[in-house]
Amino acid sequence: MKKILSAIAVMALLCTACTKNNDPVLNEQPTAAGQLSLTFDAVLGSNDFALNKDFLLSGKTWNFSQLRYWVSNVVLINSKNEEYAVPNAYFLIEENNAAETNSAFLYPANKREEVLLNGIPAGDYKSLKFSVGVPEKYNNNLSLQAGELSQLNGMTNVSWMWATSYIFSSLKGKVTEGPASVKFAVETGLNSNFKTIKLDLPAVLRISSAKTSSILLQADVTKVSEGLDLMSSPVVGAQQASAMSTVAENYASKVFTVKSVK
Amino acid sequence: MKGSAKGTLVLLCVVLLSGSCKRQEPDLIPEEFKLHAMQIEVPEGFPAIEPAEENPLTxxxxxxxxxxxxxxxxxxxxxxxxxxxxxxxxxxxxxxxxxxxxxxxxxxxxxxxxxxxxxxxxxxxxxxxxxxxxxxxxxxxxxxxxxxxxxxxxxxxxxxxxxxxxxxxxxxxxxxxxxxxxxxxxxxxxxxxxSAKSRYDRYQRKAPGVSFSPEESLGLSLVNLKCRSCHSGELFTDNNYHNNGLDQDFSNTQFEGLYQGRYRISYQLSDLGKYKTPTLRNVLRTAPYMHDGRLSTIEEVLDHYEHGVKTYMTTDPLLNQWDGKPGIPLSSAEKKAIIAFLGTLTEPEFGINQKMNNPFNHFKK
CATH class of the missing domain: 1.10.760.10 (Cytochrome c-like domain)
Known part of the structure; x- marks a missing residue:
């Protein structure tokens, strides 16, 4: 009888669980959960990054037209070394000029560097992990949907006509040295270039329901192409596999630092 | 609790279970909104189909x-x-x-x-x-x-x-x-x-009244002997990548490595000049041939394998003869027999049958 009763209970659970499909998902966050604002502030060394503006850096004049990269798998690590993986964390960070397309549907100019994460369990956190790029499962199947992953924003390979997958990062613009001026496009992709970055926070990040906490990261764009000479090889993409892995490695090890935690 | 009552309860549970995961109660769904799960029937001799889990067929x-x-x-x-x-x-x-x-x-x-x-x-x-x-x-x-x-x-x-x-x-x-x-x-x-309803398939399944001419039978033996390493199984393809000796210079890196075969995807030197094996099913309906369509007829394809194979580091060793010379020895009678056999892999209804052809044509009627 006990067995049958528990069977009924299980059935009841199953029935309620499965018939909820049309209802808004119940937010079953722990009672104490808080919000975290994660900002990826693009900089050029000590200058703030901006599009369509000349920057003089080590003898060259740089003018950027696009900075975009996917951030995924955001993880917070608490003082007990326990990891909290933010669900569905796939975000497109970008500074982008409006782009013409082959249709009346323009891609609008956009600047987005802040990600708001809700439902973070209250507690003290000491480190942050995230990846630049799109994890293999989603990179191999463009029809799967999660987070902000989308084919509509030009961050898939279809412009590459190469492997049908996501473009992990893209930095475009013009660089001038003396009389010479070249347009450059530095893109990364490929599962092997999916990189995870772990940053220790300079101060404890306290998450509570009382306020929105924040982490301010700096993304130093001067580091993206470090080790490459864009004057002589201005295109990094499908055909430049080793340059592409240099850029991916730069994102992994040099581009991001934590500026502040509040 | 008595056995029968228990049985009823189990039955009830099954009913509940089967109903519980649908979006609405089955009875309430109008016919035009019902979804019918579908499975592709695996033809005799074909490998099992891995279901596309993220996109189940209906x-x-x-x-x-x-x-x-x-x-x-x-x-x-x-x-x-x-x-x-x-x-x-x-x-x-x-x-x-x-x-x-x-x-x-x-x-x-x-x-x-x-x-x-x-x-x-x-x-x-x-x-x-x-x-x-x-x-x-x-x-x-x-x-x-x-x-x-x-x-x-x-x-x-x-x-x-x-x-x-x-x-x-x-x-x-x-x-x-x-x-x-x-x-x-x-x-x-x-x-x-x-496509699994060609005359070859009926012959394999020993359907009554289906036979091969002596030439077709010879062609089948020759294909089994000389072509099946790559055009394998009942799919007549290994779904793999081979360099079949069309070219021997892969230094052209134009169009993001387009002329370098699978190398542009894998970045493995061993994949230079490799392309996917196409199926031989309906092959007489799908001329011209090769990844760039450079061979216009099936005769040209067989001529290529007989005397046109160019060698490179990645050329498939299966294309070498026992004495190391490139190519598959084939007499002209053998080529004719192979083509006769390939004709048995044609399924005339494939594509144009009522489940595959242009549905807009039906609306026009």
Whole structure:
């Protein structure tokens, strides 16, 4: 009888669980959960990054037209070394000029560097992990949907006509040295270039329901192409596999630092 | 509790279980909103099909995919559909070496492959395997400036103007029209393009009244002996990549490595010049041949294997004779016999039958 009763209970659970499909998902966050604002502030060394503006850096004049990269798998690590993986964390960070397309549907100019994460369990956190790029499962199947992953924003390979997958990062613009001026496009992709970055926070990040906490990261764009000479090889993409892995490695090890935690 | 009562309870549970995971109570769903799960029947001798877990087949999804496959709305200029280059009358190939009917009018660099038995194509799509699945693959021709050149936002907008599509997407995907559902529906339809009803198949299954001529039988033996390492199994393809000796210089890196074969995807030197093995099923309906359509007839293909094979580090050693010379020895009588046998792999109804052909033609009647 006990067995049958528990069977009924299980059935009841199953029935309620499965018939909820049309209802808004119940937010079953722990009672104490808080919000975290994660900002990826693009900089050029000590200058703030901006599009369509000349920057003089080590003898060259740089003018950027696009900075975009996917951030995924955001993880917070608490003082007990326990990891909290933010669900569905796939975000497109970008500074982008409006782009013409082959249709009346323009891609609008956009600047987005802040990600708001809700439902973070209250507690003290000491480190942050995230990846630049799109994890293999989603990179191999463009029809799967999660987070902000989308084919509509030009961050898939279809412009590459190469492997049908996501473009992990893209930095475009013009660089001038003396009389010479070249347009450059530095893109990364490929599962092997999916990189995870772990940053220790300079101060404890306290998450509570009382306020929105924040982490301010700096993304130093001067580091993206470090080790490459864009004057002589201005295109990094499908055909430049080793340059592409240099850029991916730069994102992994040099581009991001934590500026502040509040 | 008595046995019978227990039984009733179990039965009740089963009923509850089967009903519990549907979106609504079964009785309340009007017939036009029901979804019917579908499984591709695995023909005798064929390998099992790994289900596409992220995109399970339904009859309604396949029907939607079929409509989309033949719909010119999928192209930016609303003039070409998938079927423009994958013509059902030609076993979903296009009969030209390199098509130039895309939006730009530029000639493509790759030959449109025939779409045959794709439910088993689990080792990459495109001649170089650049797409992992049919869903992702579809985005490339949809977006490429030299093919359909459709803006995906515009595609969603255009399809939303058609009430029938709005209803069908809602029914199949429980959602409004999005490009990801377009490619999912297309992939569902493509997976149903099974060819397994040729005279060869009836012969294999010992169907009454089906026989091979002596020449066809000789051709079968020759194919088994000389071609089946790559054109293997009942699929007549290993779905793998080989350098079959078309070229021996892969230094041209133009078009993002387009002339370097699978190397452009894998970055492995051992993949230079390798392309996917196409099936031999319906092969006499799918001329011209090779990844760039450079061989116009099946005779030229056999001549290539007999005396045209060029050697490079990655040329498949299976193409070498016992004395190390490149090529497969074949007399002209043997070539004729092979072609006679290949004719038995033709399924005339494939593509043009009532489940695969252009559904818009039916509406016109």
């Amino acid at each position: 009859e309604e999804g396949v029907a939607l995919g079929r409509l989309l496959f033949y719909d010119v709305r999928l192209s930016g200029n609303n003039r070409i559909s998938c079927a423009s280059c994958h013509d059902p009358a030609l076993a979903f190939s296009d009969g030209v070496a390199l098509s130039a009917i895309g939006a730009s009018g530029e000639q493509l660099h790759r030959h449109a492959p025939a779409l045959i038995n794709l439910a088993w194509a689990k080792n990459g799509l495109f001649w170089d395997g650049g797409a992992s699945n049919l869903e992702s693959q579809a985005f490339a021709p949809l977006s490429s400036p030299d093919e359909m050149y459709q803006n995906l936002t515009e595609l969603e907008h255009e399809l939303k103007q058609v009430p029938d599509y709005v209803n069908r997407f809602k029914q199949v995907f429980q959602a409004e029209i999005k490009s990801v559902y377009v490619v999912k529906a297309l992939a569902q339809f493509e997976r149903t393009l099974v």
